Amino acid sequence: MERIIERSLLFDFYGELLTPHQQKIYSEAVFNDMSLSELSEEEGISRQGIHDLIKRCDKQLEGYEDKLKLIERFKKIRKDADNIESLLDSCSGLDKENASKIREKLKDIIDCL
Amino acid sequence: MERIIERSLLFDFYGELLTPHQQKIYSEAVFNDMSLSELSEEEGISRQGIHDLIKRCDKQLEGYEDKLKLIERFKKIRKDADNIESLLDSCSGLDKENASKIREKLKDIIDCL
Structure with missing residues (x-):
């Protein structure tokens, strides 16, 4: 597998x-x-x-x-993007509109890989 | 040039x-x-x-x-990362510690390209 x-x-x-x-x-x-x-x-x-x-x-x-080393770099970027998502999740008072825009951009980055 | x-x-x-x-x-x-x-x-x-x-x-x-198309993708990711940085600047309710961690991860993403 x-x-x-x-x-x-x-x-x-x-x-x-x-x-x-x-x-x-x-x-x-x-x-x-x-x-x-x-x-x-x-x-x-x-x-x-x-x-x-x-x-x-x-x-x-x-x-x-x-x-x-594109695969190695892809995995690293993917992990960093996931970390940013988790950090956003743990921000309690974050305004929703900007947070959702940031998540969108993160998705764009991952889609680009 | x-x-x-x-x-x-x-x-x-x-x-x-x-x-x-x-x-x-x-x-x-x-x-x-x-x-x-x-x-x-x-x-x-x-x-x-x-x-x-x-x-x-x-x-x-x-x-x-x-x-x-790595260069094309690099430019796109770079732009998305820059956009995220600007969004962070205008985000209310984001505590300094998390904001700085997010910026660090964004820098890691750019360094990886």
Whole structure:
């Protein structure tokens, strides 16, 4: 399960840097849980070919994360945004209108990640 | 000037995806404003070779931005964070301790970009 989440995140952040062909096969494997045999049949490539392609994608995507660290930064920003939300919650006399605007902007930040 | 800022941003966000050799020459050209002749002499490559290498780097870096849009997203998040700061300024009922904690977290978010 851990591995599926990790691969989904890698694909979400860096999938655009794969070729359309790689994107298709990798996302079928990761998001639709398609087996090597099913993908082999669908794509007309050997099971070994599919296996190698997926491994190469893993390596490429992990390489991007090693260099750009977007997922690591995303998690950090997400945590900071959550902390700001909690701090707002603990402010008793805060005016509602501004607090709700701040929450909106925080949501925008998270949506942008 | 506009172009220098654009190239600096591209390099800041995606420079890690260039080879060390590309990084060296591109950053000398962009940040140290070194001329083709100076770089040509320093690197022992023709002026044309340096020119082509820099053009290739531009294209590669712009290609990453077209796909990942990190600079566009950075600007948006930065603006949202600035908006939150202004909202905090005009917020009544926010105690100083929490306000300062929120500002700290906002700074962490910006530093993470």
